Amino acid sequence: MVNHHPTADFLTDYATGAMPPAQAACISGHVNYCEQCRRSIEQLQDIGGALLERLPPAAVSESVLDNVLARLDEPAPLSFDTSKRGLTDTAIPGLLQRLINGDFSELVWRKITGSLSVSYLKTGDEHHEFALYRIAAGGQIPEHDHEGSEMTLVLQGGFSDESGHYGPGDFVYRKPSETHAPTAIQSEECICLAVMDAPLRFTRWQHRWLNPFLQLRAG
Amino acid sequence: MNEGISLPVSGNNKSWTAPTGRRTDEWSEALVLIGKSQDRAAFTRFFRHFAPLIKAFALSGSNLSANHADELVQEVMLKVWQKAGGFNPEKAAASTWVYTIARNCRTDMFRRLQKFDTPLAAEDFNFELEEEEPFAVLHTRRGSDRIRELMGELPPDQAQILAKVYMEGKSHSEAANELDLPLGTVKSRVRLAIQKLQVHMEKA
Numbered sequence: 001m002v003n004h005h006p007t008a009d010f011l012t013d014y015a016t017g018a019m020p021p022a023q024a025a026c027i028s029g030h031v032n033y034c035e036q037c038r039r040s041i042e043q044l045q046d047i048g049g050a051l052l053e054r055l056p057p058a059a060v061s062e063s064v065l066d067n068v069l070a071r072l073d074e075p076a077p078l079s080f081d082t083s084k085r086g087l088t089d090t091a092i093p094g095l096l097q098r099l100i101n102g103d104f105s106e107l108v109w110r111k112i113t114g115s116l117s118v119s120y121l122k123t124g125d126e127h128h129e130f131a132l133y134r135i136a137a138g139g140q141i142p143e144h145d146h147e148g149s150e151m152t153l154v155l156q157g158g159f160s161d162e163s164g165h166y167g168p169g170d171f172v173y174r175k176p177s178e179t180h181a182p183t184a185i186q187s188e189e190c191i192c193l194a195v196m197d198a199p200l201r202f203t204r205w206q207h208r209w210l211n212p213f214l215q216l217r218a219g
Numbered sequence: 220m221n222e223g224i225s226l227p228v229s230g231n232n233k234s235w236t237a238p239t240g241r242r243t244d245e246w247s248e249a250l251v252l253i254g255k256s257q258d259r260a261a262f263t264r265f266f267r268h269f270a271p272l273i274k275a276f277a278l279s280g281s282n283l284s285a286n287h288a289d290e291l292v293q294e295v296m297l298k299v300w301q302k303a304g305g306f307n308p309e310k311a312a313a314s315t316w317v318y319t320i321a322r323n324c325r326t327d328m329f330r331r332l333q334k335f336d337t338p339l340a341a342e343d344f345n346f347e348l349e350e351e352e353p354f355a356v357l358h359t360r361r362g363s364d365r366i367r368e369l370m371g372e373l374p375p376d377q378a379q380i381l382a383k384v385y386m387e388g389k390s391h392s393e394a395a396n397e398l399d400l401p402l403g404t405v406k407s408r409v410r411l412a413i414q415k416l417q418v419h420m421e422k423a
Contacts, residue, residue: 005421017322018390028344036421043418046363048385049315050370057271064289068296076301124337
């Protein structure tokens with residue numbers, strides 16, 4: 001059961017196509033788990049359809065129609081099959097599956113602390129880091145804040161922090177400078193997708209020495 | 220209401236008599252015909268109606284040249300032909316379906332023009348709805364009819380912001396810059412408009 005959702009602002013940016021790809025991939029991941037947000041986005045897209053119907057038409061020359069008619073027999077380009085997306089708690093959302101290209105275990109994981117490792121994925125988004133974080137069962141991420149914003153989507157297991165408990169499909173957004181120290185649930189390791197526009201910064205002296213190594217890996 | 224009265228169909232589309240009821244139903248039927256039997260006549264009708272709207276969409280915000288706008292029209296209409304088989308009139312209005320294709324093609328075109336290198340196409344972010352209960356489908360249809368009805372009642376400032384973010388594809392902060400408004404005002408106008416259109420949102 002998904003309990004934490006993106007705001008109306010995020011869903012609108014997603015529906016209008018104004019969202020940078022790394023963030024859109026995170027919303028799209030949440031939507032795989034969340035029927036309510038899927039419906040919201042459909043309705044938001046209906047606004048787009050209704051506005052399209054009302055635009056004053058712009059003249060299109062007959063040659064454009066002729067060009068299109070001449071190309072109808074071209075084979076359709078291959079496209080990624082978006083129809084096989086499960087809504088189970090353990091399924092990796094389709095788009096992520098494609099970026100991961102396999103299983104979580106096949107990724108390159110870099111250790112940050114004893115219970116925390118990270119794997120960077122490529123979306124081509126120059127302004128956002130798109131990474132999976134893996135926290136050992138019961139492990140804690142040292143208290144940290146962000147110079148920028150962070151979107152998080154829980155993919156497996158769960159974690160708790162000062163503001164609540166988060167399980168698979170839950171979406172969390174942290175504004176710049178909000179501090180938190182998430183702890184993974186005891187029974188299972190936790191895997192989250194995090195989309196950031198500036199690196200995280202550990203705030204306690206024991207971990208601050210790690211900060212210079214935490215550079216944003218956008219792209 | 221014009222129900223039951225047969226009105227002359229304007230434009231190039233003289234052979235087609237619109238059934239009474241919503242205009243979109245006519246276009247849903249055309250899409251189904253295209254998907255089922257690769258009906259070129261239905262496609263041509265569909266093109267004559269939607270291509271000028273897609274071109275207007277491409278030109279709004281004047282981000283694209285007329286040549287690129289024509290190129291976008293071609294790309295979108297080819298996708299319409301290729302994807303019509305997946306269109307389900309129970310789930311979406313034809314114009315909404317076309318809007319999502321046009322939006323994705325425009326995003327990809329912007330990225331191409333800016334030499335933005337990404338392994339993802341805009342349509343990779345789409346999702347398909349699972350098979351739904353008839354009640355849920357009816358609910359969705361009512362929602363989308365209601366949005367079209369309520370659209371005409373929006374105050375001008377809210378309608379203007381929606382046009383900026385949807386048709387011009389502007390982010391909230393770009394819209395704020397262009398209209399010389401604080402970002403907070405833009406965000407709240409978008410939110411108010413969405414509330415007035417009765418879009419259901421989960422509490423974040």
